[in-house]
Amino acid sequence: MDNTIESAEDKLSIANRKLLFQNEEKEKRAAELSIANKELIFQNEEKEKRAAELSIANKELIFQNEEKEKRAAELIIANTELAFQNDEKEKRAAELIIANTELAFQNEEKEKRAAELIIANKELAFQNEEKEKRAAELIIANKELAFQNEEKEKRAAELIIANKELAFQNEEKEKRAADLIIANKELLAFAYISSHDLQEPLRKIQTVVTIILENENKNLSEKGKYNFQRMQLAAGRMQQLIDDLLAFSRINTTDHQFEKTDLNLIIEEVKNELRDTMQEKHASIEVTEICPANIIPFQFRQLMYNLISNALKFSNPDIPAHIIVTAAL
Amino acid sequence: MTVKHLEILLADDDTDACAFFEEALAELPISTRLTAVHDGEKLMQLLNEETGKLPHILFLDLNMPRKNGFECLAEIKGNKKLNQLPVIILSTSYEQEVINLLFQNGAQYFIRKPSAFAQFKKIIQYALMLITEQDVTPPAKDHFVLTVENSQPV
Numbered sequence: 001m002d003n004t005i006e007s008a009e010d011k012l013s014i015a016n017r018k019l020l021f022q023n024e025e026k027e028k029r030a031a032e033l034s035i036a037n038k039e040l041i042f043q044n045e046e047k048e049k050r051a052a053e054l055s056i057a058n059k060e061l062i063f064q065n066e067e068k069e070k071r072a073a074e075l076i077i078a079n080t081e082l083a084f085q086n087d088e089k090e091k092r093a094a095e096l097i098i099a100n101t102e103l104a105f106q107n108e109e110k111e112k113r114a115a116e117l118i119i120a121n122k123e124l125a126f127q128n129e130e131k132e133k134r135a136a137e138l139i140i141a142n143k144e145l146a147f148q149n150e151e152k153e154k155r156a157a158e159l160i161i162a163n164k165e166l167a168f169q170n171e172e173k174e175k176r177a178a179d180l181i182i183a184n185k186e187l188l189a190f191a192y193i194s195s196h197d198l199q200e201p202l203r204k205i206q207t208v209v210t211i212i213l214e215n216e217n218k219n220l221s222e223k224g225k226y227n228f229q230r231m232q233l234a235a236g237r238m239q240q241l242i243d244d245l246l247a248f249s250r251i252n253t254t255d256h257q258f259e260k261t262d263l264n265l266i267i268e269e270v271k272n273e274l275r276d277t278m279q280e281k282h283a284s285i286e287v288t289e290i291c292p293a294n295i296i297p298f299q300f301r302q303l304m305y306n307l308i309s310n311a312l313k314f315s316n317p318d319i320p321a322h323i324i325v326t327a328a329l
Numbered sequence: 330m331t332v333k334h335l336e337i338l339l340a341d342d343d344t345d346a347c348a349f350f351e352e353a354l355a356e357l358p359i360s361t362r363l364t365a366v367h368d369g370e371k372l373m374q375l376l377n378e379e380t381g382k383l384p385h386i387l388f389l390d391l392n393m394p395r396k397n398g399f400e401c402l403a404e405i406k407g408n409k410k411l412n413q414l415p416v417i418i419l420s421t422s423y424e425q426e427v428i429n430l431l432f433q434n435g436a437q438y439f440i441r442k443p444s445a446f447a448q449f450k451k452i453i454q455y456a457l458m459l460i461t462e463q464d465v466t467p468p469a470k471d472h473f474v475l476t477v478e479n480s481q482p483v
Contacts, residue, residue, distance in 0.1 A: 206444030
């Protein structure tokens with residue numbers, strides 16, 4: 001029996017301790033509730049403060065609400081105004097759309113024009129370049145010309161010197177020419193005088209030959225007669241030469257003076273001069289439509305003489321020559 | 330003017346020419362007497378002699394010393410006493426200007442001396458015939474120059 005007492009003692013000790021512990025816990029809990037109470041008292045106080053504050057805040061909100069209603073009324077008025085303004089703006093917008101369309105069209109036109117101008121600009125730019133090239137070329141050409149000009153001036157200066165030289169030479173030549181003209185005139189005068197003087201003795205020789213042939217014919221041998229004929233032919237030839245020489249010297253010594261001359265007179269004189277030959281050739285001269293002309297009479301007469309005498313000389317001997325002289329201007 | 334006998338005066342400085350002339354006259358069937366002078370001054374002296382009878386015809390050469398044929402012709406034609414004297418020019422050369430001038434100055438005829446003696450005789454005879462058979466009137470210009478061909482009796 002000891003164990004059962006001991007166990008009961010133990011069981012009471014344990015229940016004692018448990019109760020002690022529970023007591024202690026309940027005391028702790030009471031303390032905590034006291035603290036919580038205090039806290040709740042504090043919280044209540046706080047909530048009362050807060051309610052007072054909320055009441056104030058409420059009053060404030062009521063005021064604010066009133067203010068907001070006033071503001072709303074104002075906003076309605078403002079809205080109406082804005083609606084009107086909106087209408088106006090829509091009208092304006094419609095106008096602007098039209099104006100815009102117009103501007104868009106103008107814009108297109110301007111773009112086209114701009115495109116054209118761009119092309120034109122390019123063209124001008126190209127032309128400008130070309131002109132610049134040309135200008136550059138011209139500058140080069142100008143330099144070349146300036147150079148050539150200088151060369152030419154040099155050449156001109158040389159030519160002036162050469163010209164002076166030539167002028168001098170020319171003067172000398174003119175002097176020489178004048179001398180030659182004088183010498184020539186003297187020679188022609190000499191030719192004229194000498195040939196004129198030569199005619200006389202020649203004519204005498206010819207006359208004497210004919211006298212001998214006529215009067216002494218029977219005393220001459222055939223050989224002698226033949227030789228006399230040869231002498232006559234030679235004398236005749238010489239006479240022709242002298243006549244030609246005279247005619248030539250006359251052409252150059254006569255003054256070359258133009259005169260209004262009746263060509264009929266000239267031809268008449270030539271006909272008289274050629275009468276012998278014309279009769280021999282049974283020739284006739286027909287003069288038609290002859291007018292006065294401004295001529296050097298001597299030279300023109302010589303010309304007509306030469307033409308007509310040549311015509312007679314080379315005419316067909318079997319046909320009577322017929323020479324026609326006409327004039328035309 | 331019809332005369333049987335002709336007094337002929339010849340002015341030529343060339344004695345051969347005078348001899349030919351005399352020879353030609355001698356062979357012509359015309360009664361003539363020839364007087365010859367050999368320069369222009371002698372000619373004018375002879376013509377101006379108060380007592381001297383004028384010849385029927387003067388044959389005048391152009392190229393003569395002292396006074397040439399042109400001067401003599403001008404003096405004769407400018408002198409009232411002498412200007413009826415027929416003057417026939419004898420020349421070797423044929424120049425139209427000279428011929429025109431002589432015609433203007435009153436010469437009767439112009440003879441270019443032919444080189445053949447027979448022709449010379451013929452032309453002298455023709456000239457003498459013209460002078461004796463015609464009045465001393467200025468000839469037409471185209472008959473002023475006597476040539477052998479136109480010296481056939483017309």
